[in-house]
Amino acid sequence: MTVSVRDVAELAGVSVGTVSNVLNRPEKVSPATVARVTTAIERLGFVRNDAARQLRAGRSRTIGLVVLDVRNPFFTEVARGAEERAAERGLSVLLANSDEKTERELTYLDLFEEQRVAGILVTPVAENMPRLRLLRDRGIPVVLVDRESKDEAFASVAVDDVEGGRIAADHLLDQGRRRLAFVGGPVSIRQVSDRLEGAQRAVAEAGGTIEFIGTGALTVDEGRIAGQAIVAREPARRPDAVFAANDLLALGLLQSLVMAGDVRVPEDLALIGYDDIDFSAAAVIPLSSVRQPAKLIGSTSVDLLLSTTESDEAKRRHVVYTPELVARASSVL
Amino acid sequence: MTVSVRDVAELAGVSVGTVSNVLNRPEKVSPATVARVTTAIERLGFVRNDAARQLRAGRSRTIGLVVLDVRNPFFTEVARGAEERAAERGLSVLLANSDEKTERELTYLDLFEEQRVAGILVTPVAENMPRLRLLRDRGIPVVLVDRESKDEAFASVAVDDVEGGRIAADHLLDQGRRRLAFVGGPVSIRQVSDRLEGAQRAVAEAGGTIEFIGTGALTVDEGRIAGQAIVAREPARRPDAVFAANDLLALGLLQSLVMAGDVRVPEDLALIGYDDIDFSAAAVIPLSSVRQPAKLIGSTSVDLLLSTTESDEAKRRHVVYTPELVARASSVL
DNA sequence: CTGTTAGCGCCTTCAC
DNA sequence: GTGAAGGCGCTAACAG
Numbered sequence: 001m002t003v004s005v006r007d008v009a010e011l012a013g014v015s016v017g018t019v020s021n022v023l024n025r026p027e028k029v030s031p032a033t034v035a036r037v038t039t040a041i042e043r044l045g046f047v048r049n050d051a052a053r054q055l056r057a058g059r060s061r062t063i064g065l066v067v068l069d070v071r072n073p074f075f076t077e078v079a080r081g082a083e084e085r086a087a088e089r090g091l092s093v094l095l096a097n098s099d100e101k102t103e104r105e106l107t108y109l110d111l112f113e114e115q116r117v118a119g120i121l122v123t124p125v126a127e128n129m130p131r132l133r134l135l136r137d138r139g140i141p142v143v144l145v146d147r148e149s150k151d152e153a154f155a156s157v158a159v160d161d162v163e164g165g166r167i168a169a170d171h172l173l174d175q176g177r178r179r180l181a182f183v184g185g186p187v188s189i190r191q192v193s194d195r196l197e198g199a200q201r202a203v204a205e206a207g208g209t210i211e212f213i214g215t216g217a218l219t220v221d222e223g224r225i226a227g228q229a230i231v232a233r234e235p236a237r238r239p240d241a242v243f244a245a246n247d248l249l250a251l252g253l254l255q256s257l258v259m260a261g262d263v264r265v266p267e268d269l270a271l272i273g274y275d276d277i278d279f280s281a282a283a284v285i286p287l288s289s290v291r292q293p294a295k296l297i298g299s300t301s302v303d304l305l306l307s308t309t310e311s312d313e314a315k316r317r318h319v320v321y322t323p324e325l326v327a328r329a330s331s332v333l
Numbered sequence: 334m335t336v337s338v339r340d341v342a343e344l345a346g347v348s349v350g351t352v353s354n355v356l357n358r359p360e361k362v363s364p365a366t367v368a369r370v371t372t373a374i375e376r377l378g379f380v381r382n383d384a385a386r387q388l389r390a391g392r393s394r395t396i397g398l399v400v401l402d403v404r405n406p407f408f409t410e411v412a413r414g415a416e417e418r419a420a421e422r423g424l425s426v427l428l429a430n431s432d433e434k435t436e437r438e439l440t441y442l443d444l445f446e447e448q449r450v451a452g453i454l455v456t457p458v459a460e461n462m463p464r465l466r467l468l469r470d471r472g473i474p475v476v477l478v479d480r481e482s483k484d485e486a487f488a489s490v491a492v493d494d495v496e497g498g499r500i501a502a503d504h505l506l507d508q509g510r511r512r513l514a515f516v517g518g519p520v521s522i523r524q525v526s527d528r529l530e531g532a533q534r535a536v537a538e539a540g541g542t543i544e545f546i547g548t549g550a551l552t553v554d555e556g557r558i559a560g561q562a563i564v565a566r567e568p569a570r571r572p573d574a575v576f577a578a579n580d581l582l583a584l585g586l587l588q589s590l591v592m593a594g595d596v597r598v599p600e601d602l603a604l605i606g607y608d609d610i611d612f613s614a615a616a617v618i619p620l621s622s623v624r625q626p627a628k629l630i631g632s633t634s635v636d637l638l639l640s641t642t643e644s645d646e647a648k649r650r651h652v653v654y655t656p657e658l659v660a661r662a663s664s665v666l
Numbered sequence: 667c668t669g670t671t672a673g674c675g676c677c678t679t680c681a682c
Numbered sequence: 683g684t685g686a687a688g689g690c691g692c693t694a695a696c697a698g
Contacts, residue, residue: 002391004691015669020693030667045471050447051393052691054384055674058335070409071611079403083430092444095428097416111425114383138378139335220615255615278404282553282588284617337675348685353677363683385675388690 003046012040023048054116063093063305064112065145066105066122068189069218070097072248073277074294075123078145081298082121089306091118100125100189100217113140119305121145126188129153141308145301146292147190148318155308157301157319159292161191164323165198168243168272168290169210171325175332177241177270178208183226183253184245185214192218192245195274199243211239218245223252230269231260240269241331247273247280250287254330258285270331286328293321336379345373356381387449396426396638397445398478399438399455401522402551403430405581406610407627408456411478414631415454422639424451433458433522433550446473452638454478459521462486474641478634479625480523481651488641490634490652492625494524497656498531501576501605501623502543504658508603508665510574511541516559516586517578518547525551525578528607532576544572551578556585563602564593573602574664580606580613583620587663591618603664619661626654 005023009016014033021029022037029037040046054060063086067075083093094117098105102125109131112120119141124132133153136142144156172180180203187193196212203210213229215222223244230238230253244250250273257263257271265271265285273280276291300319307317338356342349347366354362355370362370373379387393396419400408416426427450431438435458442464445453452474457465466486469475477489505513513536520526529545536543546562548555556577563571563586577583583606590596590604598604598618606613609624633652640650 002691005693006691016691017670017693017695018668021668024693028667033668045467047443047446047471049388049449049691051384051387051449052674053693055382055388055676055690056692056694058674060384070412071406073404076403076409080430097413110380113380116382116384134378138380220611224615251612251615254617255619258617278553279584279612282557282584284587284591286588335675338677339675349676350678350686351684354684357677361683366683382675385690386677388674388692389676389678391690 003044004049005046007044008037008040008046011044012036059116059118061091062115062117063091063302064096064108064115064117064120064122065093066096066098066108066120067145068098068100068123068125070095072218072246072275073279074246074275074292077277077294078298078301081295082302083298084295085299085302089302091302098125102126102128106131109135113138119143119308121301121305123147141305143301143305143308146297148320152316155304155317157297157304157321159297159321159323161194161323162198162201164274164290164292165195165200165243166202167198167323167325168195168274169199169202170206171288171327172241172243172270172272172331173202173206173208175241175266175270179240180208180210181213181230181239181242182210182245183213183215183223183242183249184218185216187214189218195243195245215245215249218248220248220252223249223254224256225252227253227256227260231256231263235262235268238263238269242269242271244271244273247275247277247287247289249273250289250330251279251283254283254285254287266329266331266333272331276326281328283330285330288328288331289326291324291326297321336377337382338379340377341370341373341379344377345369392449392451394424395448395450396424396635397429397441397448397450397453398426399429399431399441399453400478401431401433401456401458403428405551405579405608406612407579407608407625410610410627411631411634414628415635416631417628418632418635422635424635431458435459435461439464442468446471452476452641454634454638456480474638476634476638476641479630481653485649488637488650490630490637490654492630492654492656494527494656495531495534497607497623497625498528498533498576499535500531500656500658501528501607502532502535503539504605504621504660505574505576505603505664506535506539506541508574508599510603512573513541513543514546514563514572514575515543515578516546516548516556516575516582517551518549520547522551528576528578548578548582551581553581553585556582556587557589558585560586560589564589564596568595568601571596571602575602575604577604577606580608580610580620580622582606583622583663584612584616587616587618587620599662599664599666605664609659614661616663618663621661621664622659624657624659630654
């Protein structure tokens with residue numbers, strides 16, 4: 001049923017070693033032999049068995065990527081960046097979705113370890129570091145994505161979220177707003193707490209107030225719920241500006257606010273999100289946001305991962321990008 | 334460096350066969366031995382090598398899924414459906430993105446074949462059938478996703494796109510519209526041509542006209558471009574209703590139209606999309622759409638794939654879901 | 667330049 | 683209930 005190198009060798013009248021050479025180092029084989037072997041491969045419909053290669057190599061040619069939410073376009077962009085760079089290096093990317101759940105993250109980490117992946121790219125849910133350290137100690141390179149590593153134990157590619165939070169808040173303050181609200185959660189996600197912290201600092205410096213409105217997840221639905229809560233308040237008690245922890249939340253908020261009818265964006269309430277996903281520019285009231293170089297984050301992660309394998313000091317390398325304000329109609333009069 | 338069953342066996346004072354049994358059929362081993370082996374596994378930090386298992390088994394425990402566009406939330410929903418069902422069956426899903434390009438599709442198909450995946454779920458770009466037939470003939474189950482198989486050679490899970498097109502157009506006609514436009518492309522994608530066909534039939538029956546406005550891909554950007562083209566026309570020459578081949582296009586269209594200022598949605602132009610992605614309900618002018626049961630499509634595909642392995646007649650099974658109208662503000666006065 | 671050979675780590679008979 | 687042995691398909695020495 002299944003065609004192996006042995007069958008190919010037999011048909012071509014050469015040895016299996018030669019077939020392997022044709023496959024992997026054709027320049028070491030005479031053109032005539034290459035041709036014979038190639039013909040045999042085609043005639044037989046031979047396809048390499050990757051499992052056998054991996055077993056031999058001791059490691060697979062796949063990189064595992066665990067993200068918080070595949071439905072968030074920001075992460076699919078990161079994935080695309082990683083995928084493209086990996087493809088250039090002859091590797092493929094296995095995309096896994098933790099859904100912000102520690103348990104799911106662990107399941108995928110186990111799976112990846114069983115597969116002896118070439119490396120793991122992960123945006124950890126919470127303080128799940130022991131497992132990651134174990135992975136690293138067992139020889140699997142780990143790179144933290146979109147998350148600076150506090151303990152310096154891992155290479156990481158991140159965006160300065162504290163700075164991003166400050167940028168967002170500063171922008172709202174520059175527009176003359178003073179009663180800010182931060183919508184986001186859970187705070188156990190570092191991105192959320194950092195952005196909040198940056199915003200708080202900006203407000204502390206410029207004068208003004210910032211209240212915290214918690215959400216259960218970073219989704220459109222949760223944004224919608226938070227928006228309804230704001231609309232339900234009497235006008236005087238509403239914030240005059242909202243900074244949402246990501247664009248999904250901001251889009252949900254926007255919908256609730258506009259549907260309510262009596263909250264005008266940006267006149268009554270300026271709104272800014274985070275990530276600058278495609279849908280933000282396409283929103284009918286285009287959404288201001290803080291842009292992160294998503295694709296670049298993905299490709300850089302792969303680069304770091306691969307250099308990690310080479311040198312030891314690379315293991316601790318950290319790349320931090322600075323986010324960028326994208327001001328649109330939702331926050332500018 | 335790497336710990337194998339042999340090491341575990343040694344430490345536990347048993348043979349490798351017993352370790353294997355503990356791993357795969359613990360009920361066949363005495364509790365005491367199980368305990369000893371388990372302890373040894375933990376002490377050593379043993380992790381199964383999946384490549385070796387696969388090599389032995391001759392097939393992997395992974396399903397390959399090739400979609401047209403990972404950035405389209407419809408497909409990520411399909412993927413989630415597939416993933417969940419696969420997980421229940423102890424399989425994992427490898428998600429690949431063809432970006433509507435035949436070449437990329439072929440690359441992934443090759444990759445999957447080398448990996449001896451348990452099966453392939455694919456939304457083919459175009460008439461790439463010969464390669465798929467080959468795969469199937471070599472023993473890899475193939476299920477066509479979101480695409481009815483014309484030649485009956487493959488199992489498939491689809492939504493009746495002709496009917497969906499009719500539903501969309503009928504809805505617009507019911508609203509009293511008569512000068513329709515269909516925005517979408519390329520028509521080499523079956524979903525596009527089918528939806529167009531359904532719409533054309535509906536128009537033919539009810540009276541009215543429908544023009545075709547082609548796009549290069551099914552993306553927000555292309556929708557925006559098409560929208561600008563419509564806005565550029567003098568008002569009398571604009572359609573009074575637009576049916577977009579998917580929600581991404583519709584969202585892009587919506588943005589162009591609204592930004593233009595002089596086209597009111599739905600008063601001057603009613604708009605309906607297709608897929609009912611999350612962002613559609615969240616749009617500030619909520620978008621009407623034709624809903625497809627995305628998650629169900631994914632999970633059913635996996636079911637079909639697995640039953641394909643069991644019986645031969647299952648190979649030709651076809652599941653067709655009927656889409657459903659979701660009328661929102663963008664098309665209803 | 668080509669052939670031979672020895673495993674990679676696991677699982678599954680087949681004996682005991 | 684447990685142990686020993688063979689082999690899945692491939693590649694990288696090492697000979698020739």
